Amino acid sequence: MAVPKRKTSVSRRNKRRSHHKIVSSNVVEDKKTGEYRLSHHIDLKTGFYNGKKILDK
Numbered sequence: 001m002a003v004p005k006r007k008t009s010v011s012r013r014n015k016r017r018s019h020h021k022i023v024s025s026n027v028v029e030d031k032k033t034g035e036y037r038l039s040h041h042i043d044l045k046t047g048f049y050n051g052k053k054i055l056d057k
Helices: 010-019
Strands: 027-029 036-038
Antiparallel strands (some): 027 036
């Protein structure tokens, strides 16, 4: 069996874990309605995306 020869140092361990962070979602406030939505997504209440009407209700 493969067994580590030396103890992994704290610095090396933390370098490996540097990408294990929790990423917050990109929530923005809509300019027209004031509702919160994900950026680059359609506002489901109004149906607008990038200033253009996409969805009809």
